Amino acid sequence: MKRIITAIVFTGILISCNSSDKTKTTTKESSTTKTVTESVSSIDTQLKAIDTDEALIATALMAAPEESRATCKVIGYNMAGEFVTLKEGSNQFIVLADNPKQAGFNAACYHKDLEPFMARGRALKAAGKTSEEIFAIREAEMKSEKLKITSGATLHIYYGANALYNPETSKVGGAQLRYVVYMPWATSASTGLPNAPVASNHPWIMNPGTHRAHIMISPLPEEVKQ
Incomplete structure (x- = not known):
């Protein structure tokens, strides 16, 4: 659930960025999507439970x-x-x-x-x-x-x-x-x-x-x- 919430937040940011600049090319949008996806994956692996x-x-x-x-x-x-x-x-x-x-x-x-x-x-x-x-x-x-x-x-x-x-x-x-x-x-x-x-x-x-x-x-x- 924690990962789902994080993914939703980053997806919202991505949508906002795309809607604020309609002149971006398909290539640039694809690159942005890839970067955000990689970022979410990276953050997911970094975050740990507060268990000590x-x-x-x-x-x-x-x-x-x-x-x-x-x-x-x-x-x-x-x-x-x-x-x-x-x-x-x-x-x-x-x-x-x-x-x-x-x-x-x-x-x-x-x-x-x-x-x-x-x-x-x-x-x-x-x-x-x-x-x-x-x-x-x-x-x-x-x-x-x-x-x-x-x-x-x-x-x-x-x-x-x-x-x-x-x-x-x-x-x-x-x-x-x-x-x-x-x-x-x-x-x-x-x-x-x-x-x-x-x-x-x-x-x-x-x-x-x-x-x-x-x-x-x-x-x-x-x-x-x-």
């Missing part, structure tokens, strides 16, 4: 700024299903690895000052609280200053539908980055940002006026960047 703790660490670190990866702390579920520290760190970042028991891929990197807030969310979820209950509880705890979020603290999310990666680069097939900049209690009026994205790749403010108000920035996938 080492692979979990390597792929999770792709969520962190490149220059900081070597000294990031990595936490998350290991292959045995235990929530542990997968890698000790010494800088300002904590990286949450992908959960191997869940479909797709999702890793996150955030400033260590956000850990109490993140840990509280994990604890409430483990206690069986719903998303709405977790939101309400942390809202109350933020208002009482039991919890704190530093305005401007950033969450880097590396995510995708594919759970396969390239062992040579640690990149996950089809994964991309998204950024969240926390600004508790901020609104559209206080920031000048819209409450919904006006176009792809444009920042906007989500959960305005709440403890979880944040700027959303979703870069375009690499394959569609201009």
